[in-house]
Amino acid sequence: MAIVASAQRGTRRILAGADAWMNRLYGWRFNPLYHSGALVVALLLVVLVTGIYLLFFYRIGAPFASVARITDQVWLGRWIRGLHRYASDAAVVAALVHALRLFAQGRSWGPRTLAWVSGLVLLFTVFICGWTGYVMVWDVQGEVLARAGARLLDVLPIFSEPISRTFVGERPIPGAFFFLNLFAHIAIPIGLGLVVWLHVSRVARPALLPSRKLMWGVIGLLVALSLFWPVAMGPPADLFRLPAPAPFDWFYAFWVPLARPLSTGFVWAVTLAVAAATLLAPLWTRPARAARPPASWVDERLCTGCEQCYQDCPYDAIEMVERTENVKAGASATVARVDAGACVSCGICAGSCAPMGVGPPGRTGRDQLSRVQAFVAARRPGAKDVVIVGCDRGAGGIAAGESFHGALVYPVSCAGSLHTSVIEYLLRAGAGGVLVVSCPARDCWNREGPKWLEQRVYHKREAELRERVDRRRVRLAHAAVGETGGVVAELEAFRALLAELEAAPREAEFDVVRECDTAPEEAAR
Amino acid sequence: MTPLARRTTAIALALGSTLAIGALSRAPYTADRAAHGVVRLAWRARGERVEECRRLTPEELERLPAHMRQEESCEGRVLPYRLQLSIDGARVVDELVQAAGARHDRPLYVYRELTLQPGAHAIAVVFAREGAIPPGEREASEGTPPRLALDTTVALLSRRVLLVTYDDDARRLVLRDGSP
Numbered sequence: 290m291a292i293v294a295s296a297q298r299g300t301r302r303i304l305a306g307a308d309a310w311m312n313r314l315y316g317w318r319f320n321p322l323y324h325s326g327a328l329v330v331a332l333l334l335v336v337l338v339t340g341i342y343l344l345f346f347y348r349i350g351a352p353f354a355s356v357a358r359i360t361d362q363v364w365l366g367r368w369i370r371g372l373h374r375y376a377s378d379a380a381v382v383a384a385l386v387h388a389l390r391l392f393a394q395g396r397s398w399g400p401r402t403l404a405w406v407s408g409l410v411l412l413f414t415v416f417i418c419g420w421t422g423y424v425m426v427w428d429v430q431g432e433v434l435a436r437a438g439a440r441l442l443d444v445l446p447i448f449s450e451p452i453s454r455t456f457v458g459e460r461p462i463p464g465a466f467f468f469l470n471l472f473a474h475i476a477i478p479i480g481l482g483l484v485v486w487l488h489v490s491r492v493a494r495p496a497l498l499p500s501r502k503l504m505w506g507v508i509g510l511l512v513a514l515s516l517f518w519p520v521a522m523g524p525p526a527d528l529f530r531l532p533a534p535a536p537f538d539w540f541y542a543f544w545v546p547l548a549r550p551l552s553t554g555f556v557w558a559v560t561l562a563v564a565a566a567t568l569l570a571p572l573w574t575r576p577a578r579a580a581r582p583p584a585s586w587v588d589e590r591l592c593t594g595c596e597q598c599y600q601d602c603p604y605d606a607i608e609m610v611e612r613t614e615n616v617k618a619g620a621s622a623t624v625a626r627v628d629a630g631a632c633v634s635c636g637i638c639a640g641s642c643a644p645m646g647v648g649p650p651g652r653t654g655r656d657q658l659s660r661v662q663a664f665v666a667a668r669r670p671g672a673k674d675v676v677i678v679g680c681d682r683g684a685g686g687i688a689a690g691e692s693f694h695g696a697l698v699y700p701v702s703c704a705g706s707l708h709t710s711v712i713e714y715l716l717r718a719g720a721g722g723v724l725v726v727s728c729p730a731r732d733c734w735n736r737e738g739p740k741w742l743e744q745r746v747y748h749k750r751e752a753e754l755r756e757r758v759d760r761r762r763v764r765l766a767h768a769a770v771g772e773t774g775g776v777v778a779e780l781e782a783f784r785a786l787l788a789e790l791e792a793a794p795r796e797a798e799f800d801v802v803r804e805c806d807t808a809p810e811e812a813a814r
Numbered sequence: 815m816t817p818l819a820r821r822t823t824a825i826a827l828a829l830g831s832t833l834a835i836g837a838l839s840r841a842p843y844t845a846d847r848a849a850h851g852v853v854r855l856a857w858r859a860r861g862e863r864v865e866e867c868r869r870l871t872p873e874e875l876e877r878l879p880a881h882m883r884q885e886e887s888c889e890g891r892v893l894p895y896r897l898q899l900s901i902d903g904a905r906v907v908d909e910l911v912q913a914a915g916a917r918h919d920r921p922l923y924v925y926r927e928l929t930l931q932p933g934a935h936a937i938a939v940v941f942a943r944e945g946a947i948p949p950g951e952r953e954a955s956e957g958t959p960p961r962l963a964l965d966t967t968v969a970l971l972s973r974r975v976l977l978v979t980y981d982d983d984a985r986r987l988v989l990r991d992g993s994p
Contacts, residue, residue, distance in 0.1 A: 313815070314824040378839050433845045446916070450858070451923055457856035458992060459979045510832040518836045529992025531852065531973040536840035546843065 293573050300393035309771030317729035317767055324499035324731060325387035330485065331504045332380035337478060339373035349467040352427040353525045360522055371515025377419055378540040379511060384412050394734055398575035400491060400604060400631045405571055407488040414481055419541035421474040429535035430542065432526035437545050444553045458528035491631060492736065493605045582634035583650050585627045589614055591646025594621025597751040598638035598647045603736035606631035607638060635735035636706030640745065643752045645708060654708035661711045668697050670720035672792040675783060680704045683728030685768040685776035694780055705738020709745050709754035712763055719795030722762045722787045726776055729767040739767060761790060850929040851970035853937065855899065857980035859922045860957035861892035861913050864947050891918045893943055900938040910944060932972040939964040939978055939987055962987045
């Protein structure tokens with residue numbers, strides 16, 4: 290397990306550098322690394338649309354000739370075929386980046402196991418779909434892929450006749466083979482849709498498509514590639530000649546030269562070992578039982594039935610149920626209840642609850658207030674001090690230190706779980722300003738933290754930052770873990786603004802908990 | 815980094831990544847670079863099916879559903895064949911070919927490929943039934959002839975494949991080179 294943790298750390302370090310660099314070039318909104326999963330869906334849609342067009346011209350009776358005709362004679366055929374192929378290739382790249390990110394961030398175990406396993410099934414299915422697609426062309430690459438695949442399948446005791454015999458040249462390749470291949474190539478994408486649904490079934494509001502600019506930008510580049518560097522036809526398959534040199538698609542045929550010199554048994558053993566190792570990642574990437582963060586819970590005495598945590602939960606782990614305990618006059622008819630099996634302990638519900646009655650143990654709003662009280666008592670922020678509330682997983686990686694460029698650092702597990710009363714407390718306790726640095730919205734490990742935080746601070750989303758808090762002394766910023774320079778810039782800009790304000794008086798005595806407590810009658814109103 | 819430099823780098827990276835996808839999508843590969851030729855032995859043969867039969871006892875019949883009561887029960891299998899290949903007088907293949915299937919009751923499949931230097935070669939293939947029908951068993955169907963043989967000289971070209979296969983209609987081994 291130490292090796293796994295080390296691999297995760299190493300990958301995170303590489304990704305941190307790559308993220309920071311891409312953010313600088315494209316901005317976090319259009320960083321393709323953040324949108325890798327959604328890009329896969331967008332690219333598969335391109336593959337689907339172009340595939341439907343190509344299907345009209347493909348003939349199972351003359352596979353190579355019909356593809357050659359598509360390439361040379363059909364209107365837009367060469368371009369559509371190129372886009373079909375390039376989008377399939379880009380989908381593999383995006384899927385691998387997506388899987389790597391989730392592995393590095395440890396987001397593959399517990400309630401996320403279903404998404405991890407179904408994601409791998411998706412990737413495998415995409416490979417199979419690509420394999421059948423290249424066999425359809427029946428050029429040299431198609432022949433080599435068909436024979437290599439048949440060689441592997443023939444060791445399985447499930448076929449009445451060795452598949453390899455189809456390609457010995459004893460008789461023409463039967464049309465039934467190309468029909469079955471075409472059927473698989475069409476049927477598999479239908480199955481893909483089902484697996485995509487399964488893949489996102491445990492998250493609320495899944496982002497299935499990337500931002501429009503990024504999506505059209507990527508598609509535009511692939512269109513340009515297919516126009517200026519169209520795919521070429523390899524030589525036709527010939528079972529009576531050794532395979533001639535031909536262009537190969539290494540995104541789908543990478544395994545052919547690896548498997549060719551090895552015995553089928555060894556290839557199967559390696560394939561199964563890799564499949565098992567990746568499928569079982571949820572087992573060996575999960576922390577030890579004692580280190581696993583506990584699921585959220587609801588203090589039903591405080592729950593007003595407002596449904597805000599139910600709406601904000603990024604994992605649909607909270608449901609509203611009929612109140613059976615603490616039934617008294619003025620109490621809500623329903624209360625929130627957490628499904629521990631679906632909760633990833635992100636704590637976002639803690640930030641969504643005005644009366645501070647929900648959240649992971651030790652991280653509810655009330656726990657956060659206790660912690661910030663201790664922080665203020667120990668660090669005593671003054672009128673000229675800025676307190677940076679930094680997300681552990683991003684924020685330029687500054688959350689590990691006690692101070693940063695003269696500002697006091699107050700780390701939180703996720704900026705989206707921050708209860709706004711903590712910001713209020715820091716300001717009323719005398720801090721000159723509070724800079725909350727979250728991860729970029731698309732890189733939030735808990736999916737929607739920065740989005741909800743921004744709405745609570747500026748748009749009166751429930752558990753909002755009270756109106757009495759001077760917004761000029763609060764600033765929200767995004768920074769990936771490798772963007773320390775971005776935090777410095779934000780801090781300097783914030784300090785410049787604060788310097789123009791009069792010093793805010795420190796309040797001698799106040800009780801935010803009491804002030805934030807909402808009477809059930811008031812909440813019901 | 816100036817805004818212009820940043821924009822230029824961003825465009826260059828996007829174009830570079832796109833070109834990399836294009837390049838990896840078409841990188842040339844030769845699955846077999848050698849100049850040799852290949853002799854491929856590949857055929858499917860219906861072997862001699864033999865059966866061992868016995869009569870079921872009344873008790874055994876009683877236990878079966880009425881529509882499945884047949885007085886005789888037969889276990890069938892296909893007799894193995896021995897495949898021998900000699901090239902230029904040297905024996906390069908000598909192996910027993912069992913019929914496919916867990917009970918060896920499926921057809922016999924032969925699929926072997928041998929690489930040879932281009933040029934003229936004397937090829938002798940023998941595919942002969944191994945052993946006789948054991949006592950107590952009986953021949954159930956006539957399949958491939960008990961002995962098939964091909965003895966010929968071929969001119970093998972570089973990077974070409976010669977196929978030795980079984981012609982079901984002519985009931986003999988034949989040589990094919992892909993020409994119509």
